[in-house]
Amino acid sequence: MxxxxxxxxxxxxxxxxxxxxxxxxxxxxxxxxxxxxxxxxxxxxxxxxxxxxxxxxxxxxxxxxxxxDGENLLAAAGDENAGLVDIGDGLAVAFKIESHNHPSAVEPYQGAATGVGGIQRDIFTMGARPIASLNSLRFGSLDNPRVRFLFDGVVRGIGGYGNSFGVPTVAGEVVFDPAYEGNPLVNAMSVGIVKVGETVxxxxxxxxxxxxxxxxxxxxxxxxxxxxxxxxxxxxxxxxxxxxxxxxxxxxxxxxxxxxxxxxxxxxxxxxxxxxxxxxxxxxxxxxxxxxxxxxxxxxxxxxxxxxxxxxxxxxxxxxxxxxxxxxxxxxxxxxxxxxxxxxxxxxxxxxxxxxxxxxxxxxxxxxxxxxxxxxxxxxxxYHRETSRPTYLDATQSADLGALADLTGETAGDALVKLMGSPNVASKRWVFEQYDHEVRTNTVSGPGPTDAAVVRLKGTGTDGGPERGLAMKTDCNGRYVYLNPRRGGRIAVAEAARNVVCAGGRPLAVTNCLNFGNPYKPEVYWQFTEAVGGMGDACRAFDTPVTGGNVSFYNENPDGAIFPTPTIGMVGLVEDVERDTTTAAFVAPGDVLLLVSPAGWWQTGGIEASEYLHHVHGQTAGDAPHLDLGEEKAVQAAVLDAIRAGRVRSAHDVSDGGLAVCLAESAVFAGLGADVALPETGARLDAILFGEAQSRVVLSVAPDDAEAVRALAEAAGAQALPIGTVTDGPLRVSVGASHVLEVSVDALRRPYETAIPEAMGEAVAAV
Missing domain, CATH: 3.90.650.10 (PurM-like C-terminal domain)
Known part of the structure; x- marks a missing residue:
């Protein structure tokens, strides 16, 4: 009937x-x-x-x-509530990332809280026990009271639900840009463990x-x-x-x-x-x-x-x-x-x-x-929607950035201090101290001085073998994708993998949360198509298949669409958590600093698309940074080989803010300085210091290990260039024969630690 x-x-x-x-x-x-x-x-x-x-x-x-597809995948993408990857020892990792953008824009606390709850259920409905949570958040400018309200509500919602549920929130990212004004992005990820054959x-x-x-x-x-x-x-x-x-x-x-x-x-x-x-x-x-x-x-x-x-x-x-x-x-x-x-x-x-x-x-x-x-x-x-290359790219990619005044030895230090106070660079302590990242006692390396979190897999390491772990990270630079969607998509995967490697993990697979505007607009759909194509290029290069994820369209407000933001959630395997887990903090004065990179990276680097260009000059312009996937793979192999050989004290990838910010962060994390000498290349000083050329990692190693690490890098097809030593003084940088920068660690720490609390109206004690 x-x-x-x-x-x-x-x-x-x-x-x-x-x-x-x-x-x-x-x-x-x-x-x-x-x-x-x-x-x-x-x-x-x-x-x-x-x-x-x-x-x-x-x-x-x-x-x-x-x-x-991949030999270790136990579930095809989209077939189950979450991705499932065999990690050996009779165990599988289940993981997934999803968005809760629109609910969080209207009711930030409950929108974010239920995003956390929903992604956990996707994991345990498969029979896996959640062991870690991550998130990726995007907001407009903190100068806007509404943005501060949304930011506060979302962070409290994540903490309120996650802390009560009892799973550690171990990693994430927070980005601020006017492009996300009125339409925040709240992406939540969960990782769980299950015995192979015991899923439902x-x-x-x-x-x-x-x-x-x-x-x-x-x-x-x-x-x-x-x-x-x-x-x-x-x-x-x-x-x-x-x-x-x-x-x-x-x-x-x-x-x-x-x-x-x-x-x-x-x-x-x-x-x-x-x-x-x-x-x-x-x-x-x-x-x-x-x-x-x-x-x-x-x-x-x-x-x-x-x-x-x-x-x-x-x-x-x-x-x-x-x-x-x-x-x-x-x-x-x-x-x-x-x-x-x-x-x-x-x-x-x-x-x-x-x-x-x-x-x-x-x-x-x-x-x-x-x-x-x-x-x-x-x-x-x-549906197969109409695509059209956005007209804004004509203006952004033809911008004459060479007309901007370069830095000098008198201004470079001030520029670095200013960048350390950018909300995109500054410490996210205000955020992660509202999260419980130690519950269940498996967190080996959590939020703070690390490129990716590492969680211990208790019960592995039987028969005298080492205890293993999982490295995990969320990552995407929406500015890169906006300026070059295909290359930006590649970089999102590459940087997530690079962060996992810097923490001591071998990348296994990815989940993704694809945040875009209205798909009925041809320019938005072109961004989407190109970005997904770039992600696919990189995933094939790194042998990190896509296990599933989420698409969130219609991320627009009356002023326009967000930056296209294909957030990548990456999981990697740490073979020995005691030996391999590596943080970004310098360890000891006298350690040698090595820049692992492709040869001649400075020839492909400029200030385009950089945080420096955005924060200091107020521009989002140029092309996304150069990336060669073969070079990137070689650099990652070199870094992971050195870490697994037990020869690395710290590892930190060069990303937002460039090489100078990378060095400054490692200094602040440890309370140690560095004397750095970079070769004279003929490039602009601001590009050398703050350009965001890809495929670079700064390692600190014991002096006796430097030559062995250089040999490992060469064998992998990369180079490990000695650029200085760790000290107990300030951060000093010279280029060729010119001394270009000297800033005390305290002067770097102050803006880094206080930028976000002060923007949120909180008094900050002296740091």
Whole structure:
């Protein structure tokens, strides 16, 4: 029988479909699939499942060009809730990154908090225990009171949820630029560990098997959150505050333990988090993946609000809920586990052989749709959008940066001090001290003086072998991608890998969070296509396949789109956490400083696209820095070989702020200075000091190890140029015969440590 219209339903018309975000062609397609006009509830189902946030209709064709295969991958990209990579010792790492941008722009605390909660559920629904959280944040200028409000709320939300949930927040990045004014980016990443063969899939199987909803009750929060995330932020967005979910980290902790315990019973056939689009998404995706159907008795759903309708229950994005398929006859085992943890476990349906999702309300059929018609890769629409190279590139790439006055020995020190106070360079202590990064006692190297975090894998190192670890990092320079999307995409992957290597890890695989503007704008879609192409180039070069991730379009405000920001989450393997874990802090006076790089890097470097150009001269112009993927791979191999040979005291990659900032940060981290002598190359002084040429790492090594490290670099196809020594005095730099810079470590530390707290209106004690 056809679904019935309930008293609260509205008449479905093309106008109502447009209000739900469906185009006329999409609405016509829905009518064709069903062979009739959809009910109001069915219209809501298609509107959320065919939204950009759920269907990836404007991105999936491009995403399929990324390298998604690798010998250690245990799950193909997009097949499961998160990526899964075999790391040996019978263990696998599960990891994923996702966005919560639009909710955080409207309600920063809950938007960020529920972003953290949602990504954790993607990990533990697979049977993996989360061991670390990371984040990548973008905001406008801290001069803007609204930006300070958003920044404060997001950081408190991440800390409030993550600290209570009990997983350490070990790494991340924070960037400030007017391009993100009004549309912050909040990307959350989680990493977990599971024994190989003990995972569970987000799949429904076994006709007659019961379907359970477990965890929290369902309320009206988050309804149409997926469609809200699939439109531009506007003045009306504040009115959509009900589309922002509300999280409860303490319930999530119970749900974590209960889910892992239930999976261990062997009675769980499949499990999926109720994230975007709630019950609708989990039921349709699990059914389609298993080639089965589901009948759901929706009125059995535990509800925390009165008078909820089928439309509201199906589309609610209330947090801390799972849909679980249980082996028939073993219901009592699973119910007992969730009862033990004081959580709902209510059977609301069963698996069928119909390949349709059918929803009943007090006995009436209110939804009857083919599961395949709803999902990504099934019947959801797939579009190839028009592309057009942005006209702004003509101006940015032709900018005459040579007309800017170069630095001198009298001005270079002041420029360095000013850069150390740039919010993009300055210490993020104000942020990470609000996070618990030591809980669970596995953090070997956390936020602060390190290029990537390292987390110990307890239980490895049996039979006398070394204990292993995971290095992890999020990274992207949106300014580079804005100025050259393809090269910027390559650099995002390269720098994430370089950071993992500097911490002692071998890069394994990536997850990505692709933050862009409106895909219907040809210039935005060109940026997206080019950036994804660049990411693919780099991932193939480094043999780091893409395990999955997230696309977030419509990141715009009335003044325009954000910088295109394809955030990379990288995970690497540390073979020996005691020997290999390396930080960026200098260690001892007398240590030799080596610059590992391609030969002649200065010939490809300038001040274009640099933090120096942006912060000191107020310009975002030029091309993205030069990058040769073969040279980059050689430099990373040289650094990792030296670290694993036990010959490296510290390692720090040259990135934002260039070589001078790299040296200054290592000095500040350790309270030590350096005497640095750079060769005369004929390049501009500001380019030598602050240019951001890629594929460079500064190592400090014991004097007796310098020649061995130089030999390792040469063998890898790179060079390790001696540039100075660590001292207990100031940072001194000369170029050729000219002394160009001398600044005390205290003078560098002051702006570095105080810039962000002072911008947030906090008094700062003398440092």
């Amino acid at each position: 056809p679904p019935v219209s309930l008293p609260h339903d509205r008449e479905v018309t093309p106008d109502l479909a447009r209000e739900h975000g469906l185009t006329d062609d999409e609405y016509a397609r829905v009518c064709e699939i069903l062979g009739r006009t959809p009910t109001y509830t069915e219209l809501g189902v298609y509107s959320v499942m065919w939204s950009e946030h759920c269907s990836y209709k404007n991105s999936i064709a491009i995403l399929k060009t990324l390298p998604r 899939s987000a799949t429904a199987a076994g006709v007659g098997n019961p379907v359970y909803i477990v965890g929290s009750s369902t309320g009206r929060d988050g309804i149409h959150g997926a469609t809200f995330a699939s439109e531009e932020i506007s003045e009306e967005s504040e009115a959509k505050r009900p589309s922002v979910q509300v999280g409860d980290p303490f319930t999530e902790k119970l749900l974590l333990e209960a889910s892992l315990e239930a999976i261990k019973t062997g009675a769980v056939v499949g499990m999926q988090d109720m994230g975007a689009a709630g019950i609708t998404c989990s039921s349709s995706e699990m059914s389609e993946k298993g080639g089965v159907g589901m009948d759901l008795q929706l009125d059995r759903t535990p509800q925390r609000e009165t008078g909820m309708t089928p439309y509201e229950l199906l589309l609610s994005e209330s947090q801390e809920r799972m849909l679980v398929v249980v082996e028939k006859g073993r219901e009592a085992e699973v119910e007992a586990v969730f009862e033990k943890w004081d959580l709902h476990a209510v059977q609301i349906g069963e698996v069928t052989d119909t390949e349709r999702v059918r929803v009943f309300w007090n006995g009436d059929l209110v939804v009857d749709v083919p599961a395949e018609s709803l999902v990504l890769g099934g019947g959801a629409p797939v």
